[in-house]
Amino acid sequence: MTHPLRTRTFRLLFLGRTVSAIGDAVVPAALTLAVLRATGSTAALAVVLAAAMVPRLLLLPLGGVVADRFDSRRVALLADVVRCATQLTVGVELLGGDPSLTTIVLASALGGTASAFAIPTASPLVAGTVDPAARQRANALLGITANTSRLAGPALAGALIWAAGPGWAFILDGTSFAISAVLLAVLRVRHVPVPRRPILADLRHGWHEVRARDWYWTSLIGHGVWNGAAAVLMTLGPAIALNRLGGETTWVLLLQAGAVGMLTGSLLAGRVRLRRPVLLANLGLASYAAPLLLLAAAAPAPAVIAAYAVALTALGYLNPVWETVVQHHIPPEVLARVTSYDWLVSLGAMPLGYALAPLAADAVGASAPLAVAGVLVLAACAGTALVPGVRRLTWLADPAPRPAAPAGAPSAA
Structure with missing residues (x-):
């Protein structure tokens, strides 16, 4: 079995996800500190967090439809571009010295919306770049990257905030999304075309x-x-x-x-x-x-x-x-x-x-x-x-027969 990192497509995907994970790891601490510094209000922090969470939850099923209907690589790339813009906007706002809570809330909402479309692309990206025999190792590598970033993130965030202020943490995260988007732009991912149907039919x-x-x-x-x-x-x-x-x-x-x-x-x-x-x-x-x-x-x-x-x-x-x-x-x-x-x-x-x-x-x-x-x-x-x-359930075969598609839904390719 070929190690997934020996495959160019997965190497690019892995590098992009690693850079993005490191950038994301520094943001939670920076966001909390930045909002509390600017407003002194935990209620304001709750509003900012809710602004990101609500659209993410509401739009996740739609994000799944879009990722299946279109190339998951392109959807992930566009989501990274949007999140790059939102994080850089917040970073610049914080570096200006007089941040606007409204701007931060709107950027958080837009970033949450983008993440609703990015999250469902994660599994198709791995399935489209790695052969089945190597997928467990590929997913484990991505898990190692994510968990290492979570482990080191608070310390990195603390050092960055202490040395340069919370605004630079958002600049770092925005830059990481830009790098991820560039790597996705040169990636080639296998994609199974889905017939165009009404959105509700796709959801059903x-x-x-x-x-x-x-x-x-x-x-x-x-x-x-x-x-x-x-x-x-x-x-x-x-x-x-x-x-x-x-x-x-x-x-x-x-x-x-x-x-x-x-x-x-x-x-x-x-x-x-x-x-x-x-x-x-x-x-x-x-x-x-x-x-x-x-x-x-x-x-x-x-x-x-x-x-x-x-x-x-x-x-x-x-x-x-x-x-x-x-x-x-x-x-x-x-x-x-x-x-x-x-x-x-x-x-x-x-x-x-x-x-x-x-x-x-x-x-x-x-x-x-x-x-x-x-x-x-x-x-x-x-x-x-x-x-x-x-x-x-084992690795090799689904214990149940392939279910028939419901009325009005596309059949399996």
Whole structure:
């Protein structure tokens, strides 16, 4: 099997995604600091974050339709150009010394819109540049890059902000999108043409492909519950760490252990190929119940940190494996639409967790919602083992016959 980095097309894609990931890693800290410096208001920060999140969630299914209907490379390139412009605009605004909140909000909304079209292109780009036998390693390499960037991002952001100010972090991110766009411009990606149909017909066809596979839609429920529970942990965990587990150091160590676990899981995904990938990956996700329940019980800090590291290692392994399985079993002409529903469920669950966790904590205390979240994760992720398609799924063949397209939808190419 040829290593994916020996293929020119994947090398270009990998380089572009790596540069973009590094740029993105410095923005969260810079954005928070920049808005708080400019306004002194956490409400203003919430508006900026919502301006990016809302269009991203609302437009994700449409982004999947566009990525399937047109060349995913061109869609990703255009999205990178738009995000380059928005990040450079914010950077220049911040460097001017008197930033306008309106400009930042509008740029965030436009960037969120562009990301709704970029996200569904990720899987088709890998499937269109890498042969099936090398896809797991290719997805693992992209996971390693993303997780390394997340691990180093806060430190890089801190150094950049301290040395030059938050505006330069946005300039760096905008530049990274420009480099990614240039690399996409010279990339050649295999694309299966899709007949032009009404947008609603395309959306229904994509949803039909999701519902036709019990292993897919039940796993999506597990992934959504996992992400909602992660939001609960991120919301309530810091207070428990500060008040009952030894202070800020415990929380920082927990986050760093999770980042190292994610990176370790990505490394394992490039080397370990399980026979029942979705079954075992979902059972690994169920391990996230452990840090939730241990935090709820205010268990000793080393136990909580170790459990969190193991759970994030499982997540780091799942992500490349899931991407690879989906690329193997979902027809290429609907891949972007199907993965857009995956992202919609996963990303949509997190704001729900962020909103409900503090309300529940105010009503019954922080331990109860953490414990409930832990039980739900265990039930939703481990419960997929009861689904025949999850138990039977291997790398080589879809356990169910290729589903027929619904009325009004294009048939498989």
